[in-house]
Amino acid sequence: MASGERNLLLLNFLTVVSLSILCADKAFSIRISTAPRELSDQSLKTAVFALGSFWRSEAVFGCLNGVVRTTAGYAGGSKINPAYRSLGDHAESVLVEYDPKEINFRQLLEIFWSSHDPRQVFGQGPDVGNQYRSIIFTNGAEEARLAAMSKESEQTKSRSSIVTTQIQQLGSFYPAEPEHQKFELKRQPMLLQLIGNLSEDDHEKSNLAAKLNGYAAELCPPKIQRRIDAKISEIIRKVWPVLRDV
Template sequence: MELSRVLLVGLLAVGVLFVKEALGIRLPDRNPPVATADHRQQHLEVAVFALGSFWRSEAVFGCLPGVVRTTVGYAGGNKTNPQYRNLGGHAECVKIEYDPKVIQFKQLLDVFWSSHDSRQVFGQGPDVGDQYRSIIFTNGSLEAGLASESKEREQTLSKSSLVTTRIEQLGTFYPAEPDHQKFELKRNRFLLLLMGNLPEEELQGSTMAAKLNSYCAEFCPPKIQMQIYNRISEIVKRGWPLLREL
């Protein structure tokens, strides 16, 4: 009886491995390998912006050189632990973790201004509501000064209407529910499979996932958009090995 049980377990293990290899499914590792691009040793800075729906906002920044991680969430309100259907005055926003040696806060500000209508009141595009208001959250006086200067420049370009963007000191940032993270990428089941069906935590911390999220929304610069497309096509032609880097 014991021998039969051992043989059955062995056959099941072989079957699981066969399915895993055949379908490219990634099973959780008991001892996951250390990431080759470990950003924990880097000095990263954080920027938080609100510019409408955070699904779109995350995709706007994810493909920029120097951006390591993106997270959508809530800030600017008074409710502890807000939820998507119960915001308590918070705005939808995106947190950007970036390498200041590659990209500067001033450059992120430029992308912020060019990616939404800062003159629109009580919403952004088709999304209406206070949760979609325009805000630059700052960390300290240096960022506050840069944000104010950029707002003044933006106002000079819009003499006929008032720039409604607010500049606020960043308080607590509350990450949004998992369903809202990497929203555009999660709509593309093929790419998730090609990445190996990463666990939620690993997907959320992945630089590649941030870039692919932007790619799915077609927000990468044209040259990078084409490079990613070619990389994916190459992987598929070779027989669907896992996509580890772009």
């Protein structure tokens, strides 16, 4: 479903819902459940990557099966408590919390390489600067080995240019300010209305928000993008907020 068509369908849906509210003269809130399936934090693993603007980077990973939460932030530098307007030598990064029973670090690396140009020096597309450099952050020797192997494999695809991606042991990760979390989703007011205008805390921690952030940016794998299209179409057909997950 094209983004223009999706927005038109959502607009029609929200118009009908608004009329229903007026006729019923009752308080009403559109709400989609944001709770992922039960997983303890102890069962999750984390990975951190830098691949350009963290707005897009967060959307890249949010839709993947097995990814539970994503957080935009800063890593790779020495400045304490960096901020968007004062991040020092940090890179814009994304922290990915994932279920290792469904997706592993090697698969996340594949998404990392396919989602940006690792041969561009200190930047991605029009975003140029040290904060947009390409980095794989690792936890322990095994992740460092897998990262090095994947970089070597990426380099063999073309010898005419150098893969500039750095591999660093992860130090501190600083979450970005609330306005930078799920940025692509926040650019879609109709989707925000559809899910009930989540709190800032929910935007950072919600599995649903992570998936819809990727969907809003049209960066989900095609199968997942179509599945979410179908869920939204189902809501529109029923003219009632029945969607509980994607």
